[in-house]
Amino acid sequence: MNVRNDDELLTIGVFAARARLSAKALRLYDRLGLLAPAHVDEVSGYRYYRAAQVDRARLVAMLRQLDMPLARIAEIVGTPVGAEAGDRLAAYWGEVEARFAAQRTLAAYLRGRLSGRSSEMYEKFEIAMAEVPARVVVTETRHTLADELPAWIPASLGRLEEAARECGGSTGAPFVVYHAEVSMESDGPAEACVPVADEAAARAWAAAQGRGRHVEARVEPARRLAYTRITKAQVAHPQIIAAFEAVEAWMKREGWEYDGPCREIYFADWDTAGPEDPVCDVAFPVKRA
Secondary structure, eight states: OOOOOTTOEEEHHHHHHHHTOOHHHHHHHHHTTSSOOSEEOTTTOOEEEEGGGHHHHHHHHHHHTTTOOHHHHHHHHTSOTTHHHHHHHHHHHHHHHHHHHHHHHHHHHHHHHHTTOHHHHHTTSOEEEEEEOOEEEEEEEEOOOGGGHHHHHHHHHHHHHHHHGGGTOBOSOOEEEESSOBSSSOBOOEEEEEEESOHHHHHHHHHHHOGGGOEEEEEEOOEEEEEEEEEHHHHSTTHHHHHHHHHHHHHHHHTEEEOSOOEEEEOSOTTTOOTTSEEEEEEEEEEEO
16 A cells, blocks of 8 residues: 655656646646745756645646636635635636626527527617706716626615715616726726715715715706616626617617717616516617707
8 A cells, every 4th residue: 555645755747647737737837826846956946846735736727627717726725625615616616607697698699689680689678768857966987897887886876875865865766877888898987876965065075085086976967868677687788788779779760869878777776676677777868860
């Protein structure tokens, strides 16, 4: 019976054979800071590993097969074996599955577009018009990519709704304005907005925040909006893209032009809403062509 001596120093060749990895992979792991040799000869530059490092080397290799970012691999291999390490892996894989689900939905959406069925997809959205008066809003602006929106939108609107208490209270549904495209390649900016009652108090609040917060109190002009109402499930990407495009197709067909940046208006309690409950209006300010 062979008994492994975990303190035994092994050449990179012997260690690579035991770990079932190539010497090239081990050099890469060292360069990435994931698995450093136990000893490097100062004269020859030869690398030596301890037998105890075999399990870590195999773990790094398997985690890399999951396309895990290096920083996440470092977190997991640096965590003692146990529930916490397992939870870290489960959290990462949950993110992967959510991303694959979103990509699967996007692929189905794009297949419909490329197959010439866009009009069929747009027909399920009912378009309406609304007149919105001028109002004072407190806002928070950020350059953000699409994958950051699900976290930033509720956080920023929550901060602004708290600020509204100092500004005479909220007077309408919060909304998010997209001043330029927000995608995985374009970062907007996006502007979260909450209507408030007291303009003087709102401007005082904004002035007190300092420039680092990217907040503002301003008057949002009166708007005529073309919009469609969507459910909580439809807010997810890419379903929401179809909603925006459906409104734009209706505008073109009915002879309306853009009169300001598009927006999402969140009129329902997101936390208590179910997947099929209406929660958001996707809207474009419009004027006659």
